[in-house]
Every structure is written in C-alpha cells, then in structure tokens.
Amino acid sequence: MNKGVRVAVVGATGVYGETLMRVLEARDTPVSDFHAVASDRSVGRSLEFRGDDYPVQALESFDFSQVDVALFALPPDLASDYASVAAEAGAVIIDSSSAFSLDPDVPLVMADVNEAALDDFRLRNIVRSPSGAVLSLITVLREVERSAGLSAVVVAGYHAVVGAGRAALDELAAQCGLLLNAKPVPAPGPVFASRIAFNSIALAGASLADGRSEQELAVENDVRALLGRPDLTLAYTAVWVPVFYGDGLAVNFTTVDGIETQALETVLAQTAAVAPAHTAAVPTPAAEGADQDFVHWGRLRATGQTGQEHALWLVADHVRSSAVNSVKLVEILVRDHF
Ligand SMILES: NC(=O)c1ccc[n+]([C@@H]2O[C@H](COP(=O)([O-])OP(=O)(O)OC[C@H]3O[C@@H](n4cnc5c(N)ncnc54)[C@H](OP(=O)(O)O)[C@@H]3O)[C@@H](O)[C@H]2O)c1
Known part of the structure; x- marks a missing residue:
C-alpha cells in the first residue's frame, strides 16, 4: 500500500486518543482516510486532524470495515468488547490498554525491539502496544542486559495522574483548588480511592491475591517478555503522585558481570531513544516528562562495592x-503488511 492507510482513533476525545492524533500528525504517518470515534456523549463535537475537522462518530454504530487500522484508546472493558467487532470487520487493532495482557494470541510489540512479532497480528487481528513504563524500562534495561547481563531489577514508578485519563486530571485540579482555598475535599473519587492532591497512593489498578497490583504484574510480565528474560528477578511498585503529566522511575539493578558507572553512561549516551545529552542532572516530570519522546536519565550511581x-x-x-510506539506499529504495518 503506498497511498496510505485508513485509520480510526477510537476513544479520540480522551487524553490518550488526543495524543495519538497529535503523534500521527507530527510523524507524517501516511493516513489516507481518518475517523474519530468516541461515545455517543461526544457525538456533535468535531476534532481537528491535519487541519480538517472530523465529526466524532459513535462507537456503537461505527462501521470498522471502513478502516485498515483502529488505534484503540478505550477503557479496557470496552477495548475487549469492541476489538472483536473491529477485527471481524477486517481492521487491525492496536490496543494500549490492559485488555489483552494475558492473551497469548495477541502479540506484544515494541518498535525497534521485537518488530518481527508483529507478524502474529494475524492470529486475532489485534496487537498490544506496551505501557509507557514498560517502554522506558526496556529502552534502558535492554542496553544494560546487552552490556553486562541483568540478574535483578527493582523499580518504583511515580505515575502522573494523566495515566488514569481525563477525569483524573480534573480530579487532581479540583482537589488542589479546594485545598488551596482552605476548603475540605468532601470525599475521594471518582477516579482515586484516596485523596490525590498533596498525597500519593501506592496502588495502581486492582489489588491481586498475592499483594501486587494489576498494573505492577503487567509491567513485570511485559518487561520480562520484551527482554526475553522470563527468569529475571523483577519487582515493580506503582505509585500515583499528584503530578499532572510526566512519569518518573527509580530503577535499581544488579548485573551479572558488573560494569563501571562511566561505561554505563557511555552505553546510555549511544542509545537512540534516550535523551542525547543530559538536559538536567536531575530530570523532572514537569520539565523533561511532558511532550517529549525521549527517556531522560539522571542520578546514575553505583550502589555497591563490586560494580554489579x-x-x-x-x-x-x-x-x-x-x-509513539502505537503509531510506529501502524507505520510498520503499512511498510510490511498492507
Ligand atoms: N492516559 C494515558 O496515559 C494512557 C496511555 C496509554 C494507554 N492508555 C489507555 O488508553 C485508554 C483510554 O485512556 P485515557 O487516559 O485516554 O482515558 P480518558 O481520557 O478517560 O478517555 C476515554 C475515552 O474512551 C471513550 N469512551 C468511554 N466510554 C465509552 C463508551 N461507552 N463508548 C465509546 N467510547 C467511550 C471516551 O469517549 P467520551 O469522551 O465520548 O466519553 C474517551 O474518548 C485506557 O485503556 C488506557 O489504559 C492511556
């Protein structure tokens, strides 16, 4: 296919759908026909894409046979329901939710890492794009694994509320407004179970029987899968912090061979998706974590005596x-499969 791909962004009015549209625009992905899809609550609105206005179409009645690719930005339960509908109509679905994290017939694909796995989209016409935390961790840990072999990784993720959608941004803003005006927050929610303003919540996703959260389990599984290291000792703690945009990850790791800190710096400096130079000794979500494609790093240090x-x-x-990863997958589909 050289005239471009017919694309629907499904959940186009949400924060993730909107970001998918901006990335499609920024990357000049060859789109020949575009559709914006959301709930019937949004019908009547138009969304701008590449200078034209597109009316929002209702998911319930959308005809997926009009598109080659559906970029899903829906809550997981809806993604699960509508992916089959879209796949049966012939569209390839790229989903970034947790809906298919345990489905062995839905390949997990990270561009520049395991693109060959994209061939398996044919199993169900659905592809899974990893979460942002997994993308950042793989970008860096893959290089450490190649250089010195990983034996254990412990990560604390400081997650901005944007990861929980537009309602979470509104909830943080409203609670901050109340508290800064010396008014009480009447009750937490609807997004977070505890107050999020001026607070932090160490539970993202439902709590599982073994004490982990759904999100933690998904990150651990996906990092092991993309590193090709099912045996890797890995513990992830996900914490919601009262930050609107931009995520931080405190990563501790142990290598098999050991490596000098300076050699690690050189490895990171040569990694394409890592910021090309230190923009700050201590990168912050507000400065380096908003509207940026790079993974920024700082505070690299040895924590033991052996270099491991x-x-x-x-x-x-x-x-x-x-x-960006989801849109790159569209581009690979166009290049290799359509
Ligand atoms: N936020 C992130 O950082 C991020 C990153 C990667 C992946 N994701 C994933 O993307 C998905 C959406 O997240 P989000 O943060 O964008 O949430 P969001 O801001 O709440 O947006 C949700 C989207 O889903 C649509 N939707 C909700 N109920 C619907 C229904 N019954 N029928 C049709 N459409 C419906 C909404 O349309 P209306 O506006 O019409 O209600 C909206 O477009 C989630 O699965 C999330 O895990 C999010």
Whole structure:
C-alpha cells in the first residue's frame, strides 16, 4: 500500500486518543482516510486532524470495515468488547490498554525491539502496544542486559495522574483548588480511592491475591517478555503522585558481570531513544516528562562495592511514548503488511 492507510482513533476525545492524533500528525504517518470515534456523549463535537475537522462518530454504530487500522484508546472493558467487532470487520487493532495482557494470541510489540512479532497480528487481528513504563524500562534495561547481563531489577514508578485519563486530571485540579482555598475535599473519587492532591497512593489498578497490583504484574510480565528474560528477578511498585503529566522511575539493578558507572553512561549516551545529552542532572516530570519522546536519565550511581549494583532515575512522558510506539506499529504495518 503506498497511498496510505485508513485509520480510526477510537476513544479520540480522551487524553490518550488526543495524543495519538497529535503523534500521527507530527510523524507524517501516511493516513489516507481518518475517523474519530468516541461515545455517543461526544457525538456533535468535531476534532481537528491535519487541519480538517472530523465529526466524532459513535462507537456503537461505527462501521470498522471502513478502516485498515483502529488505534484503540478505550477503557479496557470496552477495548475487549469492541476489538472483536473491529477485527471481524477486517481492521487491525492496536490496543494500549490492559485488555489483552494475558492473551497469548495477541502479540506484544515494541518498535525497534521485537518488530518481527508483529507478524502474529494475524492470529486475532489485534496487537498490544506496551505501557509507557514498560517502554522506558526496556529502552534502558535492554542496553544494560546487552552490556553486562541483568540478574535483578527493582523499580518504583511515580505515575502522573494523566495515566488514569481525563477525569483524573480534573480530579487532581479540583482537589488542589479546594485545598488551596482552605476548603475540605468532601470525599475521594471518582477516579482515586484516596485523596490525590498533596498525597500519593501506592496502588495502581486492582489489588491481586498475592499483594501486587494489576498494573505492577503487567509491567513485570511485559518487561520480562520484551527482554526475553522470563527468569529475571523483577519487582515493580506503582505509585500515583499528584503530578499532572510526566512519569518518573527509580530503577535499581544488579548485573551479572558488573560494569563501571562511566561505561554505563557511555552505553546510555549511544542509545537512540534516550535523551542525547543530559538536559538536567536531575530530570523532572514537569520539565523533561511532558511532550517529549525521549527517556531522560539522571542520578546514575553505583550502589555497591563490586560494580554489579547501580541505581538511576528515569523521566519520560508515558502518554506520548505509548502513542509513539502505537503509531510506529501502524507505520510498520503499512511498510510490511498492507
Ligand atoms: N492516559 C494515558 O496515559 C494512557 C496511555 C496509554 C494507554 N492508555 C489507555 O488508553 C485508554 C483510554 O485512556 P485515557 O487516559 O485516554 O482515558 P480518558 O481520557 O478517560 O478517555 C476515554 C475515552 O474512551 C471513550 N469512551 C468511554 N466510554 C465509552 C463508551 N461507552 N463508548 C465509546 N467510547 C467511550 C471516551 O469517549 P467520551 O469522551 O465520548 O466519553 C474517551 O474518548 C485506557 O485503556 C488506557 O489504559 C492511556
């Protein structure tokens, strides 16, 4: 196919759908026909894409046979329901939710890492794009694994509320407004179970029987899968912090062979998706984690005496990096499969 791909962004009015549209525009992805789809609550609105206005179409009645690719930005339960509908109509679905994280027939694909796995989209016409935390971790840990072999990784993720959607942004803003005006927050929610303003919540996703959260389990599984290291010792703690945009990851790792800190710096400096130079010794979500495609790092240091244990701090815009990966997958489909 050289005249371009027919694309629908499904959930186009949400924060992730909107970011997918901006990334499609920024990357000049060859789009021959565009559709914006959301709930019937949004019918009557128009969304701008590449200078034209597109009316929002209702998901319930949308005809997926009009598109080659559907970029899903829906809550997981709806993604699960409508992916089959879209796939049966002949569209390839690229989903970034947790809906298919346990489905062995839905390939997990990260551009520039395991693109060959995209061939398996044919199993169900559905592809899974990793979460932003997984993309940042793989970008860095893959290089450490190649250089010195990983034996254990422990990560704390400081997640901006944008990861929970537009309602979460509104909830943080409203609670901040109340508290800064010396008014009480009447009750937490509807997005977060506890107050999020001036607070932090160490539970993202439902709690599982073994004490992990759904989101933690998904990150651990997906990092192991993309590194090709099912045996890797890996613990992830996900924390919601009262930050609107931009995510931070405190990463501690142990290598098999050991490596000098300076050699690690050289490895990171040569990694394409890592910020080309230190923009700040301590990157912050507000400065380096909003509207950026790079993973920024800082505070790289040895934490033991043997050269085997290190720690570093990563910052990235996980809404944007998720969208960039999904759009790259569209481009690979156009290049290799359509
Ligand atoms: N936010 C992120 O950082 C991020 C990053 C990667 C992946 N994701 C994934 O993307 C998905 C959406 O997340 P989000 O953060 O963009 O949430 P959001 O801001 O709340 O947006 C949700 C979208 O889903 C649509 N929707 C909700 N209920 C619907 C229904 N019954 N029928 C049709 N459309 C419906 C909404 O349309 P209306 O506006 O019409 O209600 C809206 O477009 C989630 O699965 C999330 O895990 C999010």
